[in-house]
Every structure is written in structure tokens, then in C-alpha cells.
Amino acid sequence: MHPSAFENGRLFFDTYLSPQAAPTVLDIGAQDVNGSLRALAPAASHYIGVDFAPGRGVDVVLDDPYHLPFADGSIDAVVSSSCFEHIELFWLSFNEVLRVLKPDGLFYLNAPSNGDFHRYPVDCWRFYPDAGGALVRWGVRSGHRPALLESFTAYQRLDVWSDFVAVFVKDEACVASHPARMLDRVGRFMNGRRYGVEGILCPQDHTEEGARLRRLTGHPQGLG
Template identity: 55%
Template sequence: MHATALKNARRFFDVYVTPRVQAGERLRVVEIGARNVNGSLRDVAPQGLDYVGVDLEAAPGVDVVLDDPYVLPFEDGSVDAVLSSSCFEHSEFFWQSFLEIQRVLKPTGLFYLNAPSGGEFHRYPVDCWRFYPDSGMALARWARSRGYATVLLESYTGEQEDDIWADQVAVFLRDEAQVAAYPRRVVDSFSRFRNGLRHPQLDQLLNPQRWNQDQERAWLWRATLRLRRRLWRLWSA
């Protein structure tokens, strides 16, 4: 688990989950891809949750082993929040997972998604996808086309810190009619991101940037190389 994954999950918990816990609610939270690898989202979750970690194999942090990666063993409308971090890029059919998540969420239920927008190729056991700023909007539209009332509350591409990962974070609400229950957003108090979206102004990018950080570094490296060549030609003329 890379450092920014834990930081972004903590921001989600602080804004969307902790206030409800402090108000006395007992929330059921399901983490998909819960195997503890150098840290777990459970480590940054507030105390007092009914926390269930699911994965494809038995491992530390896993409470339930899935027989089918696209079937969650929970009843319709029974879960308050589903979390998935660094997992959807390894799902061959992540859109099926997204619909299954909508099925198990309560009307006030939230889905927290963190998937890379860049980074190295890393099979586990496959590595299929990267997510860009419009991914959250597309997933919400996909769910609505299948009969759900899903809405994107916010999304952003986090800045890289001490590693190669730039996290694409999205928070979804199962039923748009419940949006008043969540007046706050992570992007209201966090600014180290690019190309953010915030409900209800989902047509307005926050901190818009055309290039990601890897592209900026590549451009700078090429520009520096061109300058060095010009200087060498002038010096050797």
C-alpha cells in the first residue's frame, strides 16, 4: 500500500465516515482487495465500524474470501460504504464490479474508489487499466443506464509525493436523492490535486491541468536536452 493511498483514504474517512460514527451510527464498511500489503485502509479507518475485508485469497486483513470476484456476499442495500484502493486496475471487468457495489449499498451508501492514473505496469495477476479525470463521471452514467440513481460526489487526481503513483480518487453516492446528507467534500479542504470535480458543479474542473506530472517531467527533460545540444553546438562552433 503506497503512502498516498493511505492519505487519501484517511481524507475520505474524515469527511464522509467519521462524522456519522461520532453521531452514534454503527456503519457497515466493506473493503474490496483488503489484503494487507505494507499497510491497509483499515489502519486509517475510525474506530467503531463493522469493517469487513474481502479478497480473492486468505491473507492478513481478509475476513471473507470471494468465490467470484464480481459477486459480493451481501444482501441488497445492506452496506454503508464500500472501499476499493489499488484494485480496479487489476479487474478485467471493473464495470461489473461497479454495478455489484451499487447493488449492496444502502441509498445513503458511498463508494470510495482509488485507482492509478499512471504508474508502472504491475500484474496482480493482471494489470489492465488506468483511470483519468472523467472516469468517475463515466462510471456514474454507466450505473444510471442500468437503473441505479448513482451520482459522483467528487473526484480528483492526487499529486505524486514520494513514489510514482498519482491516485485517481472518486466518491460516489448510491442514490442522488440523499445528496443533502453529505454537504462536505474532500476537495473543500485539500488542494494537492489536479482536474477535480465537485458535485453539483460537475461541469467545472478544479485545478485543471492538461498534462500529468510524468508528462511534465518528460517535457522538461527533453527541453533540457535540446538546450544542452544548442549550447554544445555554440561552444564547439
Template identity: 50%
Template sequence: MHASSLENMYRCHARYLPPKVLRARGEMTVLDVGGADVNGGYREVFADPQFHYKTVDLAEGRGVDIVLEDPYRFPVEDHSVDIVLSGQMLEHCEFFWLSFAEMMRVLKPDGFLFLIAPSAGPIHRYPVDCYRFYPDAYRALSKYAGCHLLEVWLDERGPWRDLVGVFSWQQMAQPVGYTPPIRATAPVDVPPGTPEEEAVQGSTSYLQVLERLHDVLEPALYLEIGVRHGRSLALAKGIAIGVDPDPEVADGLLPPTTRLISLASDDFFRDVAATEMPDAPDLVFIDGMHLFEYALRDFMHVERMSRPGTLVVIDDILPSHPTQAERNRRSRVWTGDIWKLQRCLAELRPDLTLIALDTSPTGLLLIAGLDPANRVLWDRYNPIVREYRAELPPPREVLERTDAMDPADARVAAVLATLRQCRSDGSTRAAVAARLRAALAKGTAAE
């Protein structure tokens, strides 16, 4: 089970089974077609006791409840299942249209079928690998079975670039926006750790550095992911957009030029960014979910809509204790595993300019030289997440900040001045990258 497939199933759940719908429907049956646990499965998405989760597959295996004698006939009554789902199965099915018709046969009149299949990727016979799917394929399937395709989207993250579809016997308006079912934040009353686990470093507050960035760069458009109480968003002096699914901003804190959008960042970029942000941001601050894959996705989306002079700032890259860097929060000072993002970008995107800043309490990462056309992260998303999502303690150089710059370092000033100049003279992406390298070299010589 690759990461983007699981994320898409969570999205289907959240869009079509929000709390109001779940309360109204009561107990629900879920049938996972091809649901053997091969490197994970979807069962966790429907872990609530309200769901009665069953899987069918062609052979016995981990997570299989029913072994099929006929791959195109399920031992399930007509229109008896609330939710039918299937992922990474259809490409292995020789006569997939028959499987689709069978899935619709067992689906209740008011139920949903969540279907995920690859549109790309290498051959992976299990035991055969026959097809790849595009949006018109799902439209054709809905015509074949006489049902409705409520929604379809093509996920560009590789290598599989999954096609996701939601089908039903009933037509309905497409849902817009949702609160994700998984939150990476822990309750605010999490008990404190030891003094060592709650230690912080850095002589300069991250808010002071952000204020300086606003003063120097004077962004025409500022974007912030993860608003919380709005202290950093309030620093914006021009047009600004803050994105947070559950902001807690006091009335009157934000200027009238700031717009607050109550969405998770994935949904903001996927559903509304194109209309809410007609121009590219000049400065972006990412301080959202404290997990590597969330920060990675936020950066990927931002880069795609950036201009050559855009500066991205990532919070929480320098934990001071291994406990702070765990994926499951156990301390009040908590960075999650965001520190991995710098290592990932340094390995896979050497074209970027990366500067870690020794700020209080948990460090900042400046990223410049963005390239909207670069597809490395998009094409390798699933292998990247599989590698970096593992629970790893941060190395000594991260904990001790040996490679982090002082915010007052001349190289930081040189990079900021270069970005502002490149914005004003409309430099190309290649020119910006070259001038950033020169600025860093000049800043080092100035020391």
C-alpha cells in the first residue's frame, strides 16, 4: 500500500462520510475488494466501531476475510453493503468491467464505491498486470453499470499517479472541503516531558526573523500554512492568505488585507488555490502538521505555484531532543519529524538553496531557487515517503545545530537582497539560481 493511495482513501472517507453523515447512518458495512494486507491496507481508514469491515480476495492472506471461488462473484446479497472500496486491484483484473459491475451489484442504493487504480507506473504482476486507467475509463464504467460517477481526480504523485473515483447509484452534489480525520496535533494538555525533553535553543525568535523577512522582501502576496493563533500571520503588511482547518485567531488581530481560509492545506491547494491565489506568492511560511509527509506535500504544492524569486520558510526543523522529533507527540515542545525535509531536499533537489537558521525555539529552513517545472518530488513521492516516514532519531548535527546559520549571518542578508532584486528585475529561474550561489559565496567572503 503506497502512501498516496492511503491518503486518497482518507480523502474519500472525509468528503463523503463526514461526522453528520455518519451520525445519521449508524452502523455501516464496508467491503474491501482485493483487500489482502500487502504492505498495509485501508482498514485503518474505517477503524471506527461504527464500520463492520470485511475483505474479499482470491487467496488466503493477512487481512482476508472471504476467499472468492469466482473472482467475478461475491458471496454477498444484492444492495446490502454501505461502502464498497477497492484500491490497487483493478489493474490486476483481466475483466475489470465484470468486477466493477459486481461491486455495484452489492452496493446499497445510497452507498458509495471508492475506487483507486494506477494511471502509470512499472509492471507489477500480482499475478498479472493488465491495465492503467484514465478519467474516461471511470466514466465508461459508470455508463456500463448504469450508475453515477460523482467525482474523479487524477493524483499526479508518482510513480503510480492514482486515478480516484467515487461512484453511487444516486446522483448528488459534490462535497467541497472537509476537516481531515487524522490530526497530527496532540491535546494541548499533553503532560510535560523532562527538562531535557522540553529544552529549546536559539538566541533569536523565529517571529523576529519572519518580521525581518517581511521588511526586506516586502512580499506583494504572503501565504501561510498553519495559522494557529495568528501571531506570525499578523506580521504581514500587504496582501496575505492564511490557511488552517481550525484557526484560533483573536478578533482584530489580523489586518483587513489578510484573508483566513479554514481548510486543510491539501484541500486548499487541490480545490481553491487556483481561484483564491491568482498570483504567485513571494513569501511562504509553512508551519502546519508536524509530520514529514505533510510538510513535503505543502512544499511541493507551493513550488508548483511559485515564481523564481519566491522564498519558502519551513518551521520546526531543529529539535533539541529526540523526544521532540518523534512522530507521536510526547512533549510540549514538539517538532515532529520535519527535520527530515532538509535532508530529503538536499539529497533529491541539489538545485535548491537551503539555509537552516538557528532560531528559537525550533529553527527555520529557508528554501530558495524554486522550480515549478521540476517533477522529481512528484514522480518519486511514494518511495520518498516510504523511506522517510520511518521513525528515525535526529542526528547529532541536527540536535546540536552544528550546520545552522545565525540569522544575522552575512550570507542570509545576501540571499534576501538577491531575491528582492531578482523579483524587481524579473530574473529567470536559472539566473536566480546562479545569483543565489554568487550571493552565498559573497556572503562567505564578507565574513
């Protein structure tokens, strides 16, 4: 796990889950590779790590990547960091997340918005500022009532990755149960969205690499 992913995961838990809470947390893509979100969850959490292959931090190996072996409405929070880019049909996984969450349950998604091709075992997607809204529309089309509480693209730290971060609640009727936002604590960010606020906050057309190339080359697209 690269440094910004770890820091954004910490910020999610600090913002949305009380240290005294004892939630059931499901981690999709839980294998501990240079760190794990498990270390950041409230100490009393019932933490379940699932992945598509066995490894450190994995409690359940999935036979079907599009079926989570848990009951409807049984999970308080689902988290996934640096995984959804490797899921070929990630929109089906999103529906499974919504199925297992409680009505006021949260889904924290961290996925790259840039970066090198890295297969595990495949590398299919990058996530941009409109991704959160598109997932909400897919969830509604599939019979759910999710809401995007917030999303943003984080600036890089000690690595080349720019993280797309999004937090969803399963049922829009439960938005008021989660008044705090990472956006109020993250500091610098690009292309933020906040529930109830129109438009994009801190808009930026280019990734950090693109902006650097534009400055170096003087070309509007960053190409010499």
C-alpha cells in the first residue's frame, strides 16, 4: 500500500467511525502488501479481510469475485483500497457491496486516478471525478438507493499514485447519520464532490504529472 492510500484510509476511519465503536468492517482486497487498512480500524472492530487469493491479512478467499459470502444488511462498513482497478466488472462488485451493507452502512473506495500498468492479475481501470456519481446511478438503476457523500482526488505523497477517494452510504435516507466529511480535514485535494453541493470543488483538468509536464514544456497538453 502506497503512502497516500494509507493516509487516506486513516482519514476515513477517523472521520466516519468512532474509536470507541465496534463495527463489522469488510475489506475487499485485504492482502497486506506494504501495509493494510486493518491497522487503522477501531480496535474493537470485527474486521474481515477478503481477497481473490490467500495471503497475509486475508480471512476469506472468494470463489466468485462478484459474490460476497455474507448476509444482506450485515456489514457496517466496506472498505477497498487499490483493488477496484483490478476487478474486471467492478460495477457488479459495487452492487454486492450495497447488498451486504446495513442501510446506514458506508463504502470507502480508494482507487488510482493515474499511474503505471500493474497487473494483479489484470489491470483494467482508472477512476476520475465523475466515477462516484456514475456508480450511484448504476446502483439506482439496479434497485438500490445509494448516495455519494463525498469524493476527491488526493495529491501524491512519496509515490507516483494519485488516489481517487469516494465515500458512499447505502441508503440516501441515512445521509444525515454521517455529517462529517474527509474534505474538511484532508487539506489539499482536486476535483472534490460533496453531497448537497453542486459542481466540482477545486477543479483541475490534469493529474499532477500532467501539470508538471505543462509547466516544463509550455504546451497546454503537456507534450513537447
